[in-house]
Amino acid sequence: MDYIRILKRGAAAAATSYRLIIIMWLTALMMVLLVAVPLKSILKGVFDRSLATERMLDGFDAGLAGDMGQSFGYLFGAATLGGLLLMLTGFLLFTFFAGGLFTRFAAAYGDLNVASFMKASARNFFPFLVLALLMTLIIFAWTALIIGVPVGIMAAVTDGAMTGSNLMRIPLLIWALGMPVWLLVADHSRRWMAATGSGRVFRAMGAGFGSLKRRFMRSYGAMLTVMIVNVLFFGAALWIAAWSVPERGGMIFLFFLATQLMFLIRLLLKSWRYAVVSELALLPA
Template sequence: MKLAYAIKTGLSRSLKAWKGIIVFWLISIFMVSFLVVPFKAGMKAVLGKSMITEKLTEGLNLDVLGDFGTNFTSMGASLFSGVLVLALAAILVNIFITGGFFDSVKSSDLKVTYQEFFRASAKNFWPFLVISSILYIIALLLIIVIIVVPVSIAGNAESAPEGIIFKTLAISGSVFILAISIVFLVADYARAWQAARAESAGFKALGFGFRQTFRTFFQSLGLMLLIIVLQVLVAWCVMKIIAIYTPSTGAGVFLLFIVSQLLLLVKILIKVLRYACVSSLMEQNLEIIQVPSAANSTSDYEIPHDLSPELKSETDV
C-alpha cells in the first residue's frame, strides 16, 4: 500500500516540478552545447566544400573520419577531455538542481515557482555536495570491487574456463545494479531528509539515508529497481531511435532532435519521479505531516515540532 501510495503521490509531485524539469533540460542542452558546437564547427571546417559527406548519408563512416587526418586526433582529444569537463560540470549542476527538485517534491499544496526552486537549490547545495561526494566515492569503490577486480582476475587467469569473462561480467553487473540501487536510495533518502530541514546537515542526512534505506530495505529497493527499469527503457528507446533513424534532410534531422529531446524530457521526469516517490515513502514511514513554516524560517516548509517519537529520534540525530 505504501509503495502504491508513494508512486501515486510521486507522480503528481513530479509533474508539479515541471518547471524544474524544463530548467534541468535546458541546462543540460546548454552544457552539452559547449562541447558539440565547437565539434560541429570543427567538422564543418575540415569538410569544407567537400562532397565526401555523401559517404556520411547512411550514418557514421570511420573512413571519412579517418581522412580528417591530424584534425581527427585533435578533435577526438578535445572531445574526450571535453567530456571529462562536462561530466564534472554536470555533477555539480546536478547537485545544485536536485536541491530544488527535492524541495519541489516535498508534501505541499503550494505551487513551485522558479524563485523558490532556485532558492531551495542554493540552500541545499553544500549539504547535497557532501552527500553526493561521499556517495560518488562509494560508487567508485563499488565499481572497482564488484566489477574491475573480478573481471581482471578472470581475464588474467591462464587456465580459466571458456567465457569466464562474460560470466563474471554478467554476475558483477547484476550485483553492481543492486549495489548502485542502494546507493541511489541512500542518496535520495538523505537528500529528501535534508530538503525538509532548514539547517545544513549533510553528514547527518547521509546517516539518515543509510538507516532509512536498510530499515525499509525491500520496500525501497523494489521501488528503486522499478524506476531504474523505467529509466533504462527510455534510454534504450532513445538509443534505438538514434541508431535506426538516419535522416537525410534538414527537416528529418530536426524531427529526430525533437523526438529524442522529448524522450529525454520523459527520462528527466522519471528521475524526478524517483525523488518524489522516495520523498513520499520517507514521509509515510516517518509519518511526517508538513505544514507551512514559521515566518522566520528560511524555507516555506519544515518538519513540525510535534513529531512522532520515531521521527524525533531521526531528526535529533
C-alpha cells in the same frame, strides 16, 4: 497497495514539477551547445564545399578520418575534452538542481515557483555536492569490489581467456541488486537535508540509512521498479538515437526535437525517483 500508491504519487509530483524540469533541460541543452556548436563549426570548416559529406549521409564513414588528416585529430581531441568538461560541469549542474527538486518534493506538494526553486537549489548546493561525491565514490567502490575483483580473478585464473565468464553473471546480478540500496541512501539523505534545511552531510547520511532501514522492503521494491523503468528507457532512447539516420534537413530537425523530448522524459523519470523516495520518507516506520 502502499507501493503502487507511492509510485503514483511520485509520478504526479514529478509531473507537476514540469516547469522545473524544463529549466533543467534548457540549462543542460545550453551547456552542451557551448561545446557542440564550435565542434560543428570545425566540421564545416574541414569539409567546406566538399561533397565528401555525402559519405556521411547514412552514418559516419570512418574512412574519412584519414582524408581529414590532422583535422580529425583536433576534432577528436576537442570532442573528447569537451565531453569531459561537460561531464564535470553537468555533474555540478544536476547536483545543483537536485537541491531544488528535493525541496520541492519534501514540501509535500507545496508549490515551489521558479525563483524559490533556484533559491533552494543554491542553498542546498554545497551539502548536496559533498553528498553526491561521497555516494559516487561509494558506488565506484561497490562496482570495483563486486565486478572489478571477480573480473581480475577470472582473468588471472584463465590467463585472460575469461572462459567460464557466464559465472560473471552472478557478480553482475549482485551489483545490480545492490545499486538501489545506495541510491536509496543518497535520496533519503538528500530528502532529509531538504526537509530539515540542515547542511550536515554525515548526519544526513545517517538519517538516510536510518530512514531506509525503517522502510527497507517498501523502499527497495519501489526503487527497484523506478530503476528498471529508468534503465529500460535509457537503453531504448540511446538505441533509437544511435540507429536513426535522418538524411534531410527537416528530418534532422525533427530528430533533434525527438532526442530532446527523450531527454526531457529522462529528466522526468529521474525526478520521479526523487519524488518516490520523498513519498517513502513520509510513510510511518
